Amino acid sequence: MSNDNPSAEDKARYDAAKRELLQAIAKKRNLDKQLAQIEVQIYNLESSYLTETASHSGGNIIHGFDGYLKNQPSGRRKYEISEPDRIFSTSSTTYKKSLELSGEGDESTATGDDQSRMSTPGLTTVIVPPAPRPDALTAAQQKKNRDREYQRKKRANAAMSRKQGETPISDDESVSGRKPSKRARLAEDD
Numbered sequence: 470m471s472n473d474n475p476s477a478e479d480k481a482r483y484d485a486a487k488r489e490l491l492q493a494i495a496k497k498r499n500l501d502k503q504l505a506q507i508e509v510q511i512y513n514l515e516s517s518y519l520t521e522t523a524s525h526s527g528g529n530i531i532h533g534f535d536g537y538l539k540n541q542p543s544g545r546r547k548y549e550i551s552e553p554d555r556i557f558s559t560s561s562t563t564y565k566k567s568l569e570l571s572g573e574g575d576e577s578t579a580t581g582d583d584q585s586r587m588s589t590p591g592l593t594t595v596i597v598p599p600a601p602r603p604d605a606l607t608a609a610q611q612k613k614n615r616d617r618e619y620q621r622k623k624r625a626n627a628a629m630s631r632k633q634g635e636t637p638i639s640d641d642e643s644v645s646g647r648k649p650s651k652r653a654r655l656a657e658d659d
Contacts, residue, residue: 505567512558512568519550531556 475483519529528534531554558564606614649657 504563505570508558508561508564508567509571511561512555512564515555515557516550519554 519531522529552559561567
């Protein structure tokens with residue numbers, strides 16, 4: 470029995486399936502936008518991490534920390550990030566498409582009108598500023614300041630003892646770190 474007109478029950482199931490499909494498609498589009506935003510954010514954070522660690526020559530999780538303890542020159546070089554270095558971005562198979570849609574990264578060649586057509590509305594990139602550096606001195610600077618303060622106190626104590634007519638506890642060489650002058654040596658001989 471072949472009937473060309475669907476029954477009311479069939480139409481109701483068809484309409485319910487159609488609504489469910491439209492809702493699923495809208496939900497999928499929303500999830501795709503969120504995925505694209507997250508992939509662009511990962512790409513940008515990864516770029517900043519790789520360039521930041523390359524500029525300080527301390528190493529990173531990609532290349533290791535072999536140079537961390539070495540005293541490297543602080544020359545600022547432009548570090549080119551290669552594709553194999555991007556282990557986090559490349560873990561997603563859709564990250565290139567996300568970058569194209571957002572207009573981010575090296576893969577984007579969009580210009581002018583293409584850019585406005587390709588951008589995804591509501592796409593934001595979070596840029597986290599580096600942590601503020603404390604005004605604390607490094608260990609080497611602290612040691613240098615301690616040494617200066619120690620030498621200053623030694624010179625002050627030596628000057629006070631000379632004014633009082635006492636002989637200094639240490640000779641002039643240890644106070645100033647220099648050999649006594651000719652005048653001081655002649656004064657000692659007298």
